[in-house]
């Protein structure tokens with residue numbers, strides 16, 4: 001059974017507080033007869049350092065949940081909060097929460113290196129330092145030789161690795177990756193995921209990856225399941241998963257203490 005989520009006292013910032021938490025969150029698109037309830041009744045939290053897969057079929061609400069967690073969208077009911085991120089205004093969230101989107105997201109006129117350095121420059125990092133950090137991130141993703149290329153000179157896998165490098169260069173505390181391997185072949189997908197997880201671990205960043213692929217999900221420590229806009233926990237033995245955790249289970253997802 002789900003456990004109770006301890007409340008975090010108003011205004012309290014703790015190193016072990018959840019990076020993001022959802023309390024009875026819902027998001028409805030449109031209104032009237034055409035309204036689509038994309039997610040509803042969501043209660044979950046992501047502790048620091050957690051590695052979570054959100055697994056579910058197309059249309060189950062995974063991207064909507066991820067966008068709500070990132071602060072890119074607002075719930076129509078309930079509350080999304082970031083108790084573990086100081087001063088969680090939009091700019092702060094952007095700095096601390098890195099989002100890897102499903103499709104191509106690079107700016108076409110900028111080189112690979114410029115694409116990776118740009119968010120750092122926007123954050124106010126001096127040019128030389130931003131360039132150095134971009135080079136380090138590109139090296140981690142084995143992209144140094146492609147640094148001067150334009151996005152349309154890259155394969156899909158290379159472009160997705162650049163998108164991952166761009167997120168990691170910012171040293172986020174939480175990486176939200178929306179089907180990061182969805183458009184890649186299996187081998188490239190595994191490689192991108194392994195690098196994402198390895199680098200996030202080095203940085204001490206939490207990772208939440210949405211996927212419909214159970215093989216990808218197994219690479220993460222914890223799996224949450226979505227269906228029809230709800231987070232669900234399969235009955236024991238259902239699906240043959242070796243480690244399935246409820247999104248509000250303090251023991252399994254790393255815990256959140258008051």
Ligand SMILES: Nc1ncnc2c1ncn2[C@@H]1O[C@H](COP(=O)(O)OP(=O)(O)OP(=O)(O)O)[C@@H](O)[C@H]1O
Pocket residue numbers: 029030036037038056057058059060061062063064065212
């Ligand atoms: N902007 C929108 N306007 C109207 N309906 C939307 C919008 N975005 C998503 N939806 C609907 O909300 C539901 C959840 O969509 P969402 O993209 O979150 O699912 P998903 O699990 O991420 O799917 P996929 O794996 O295909 O990306 C779907 O029924 C979708 O059609």
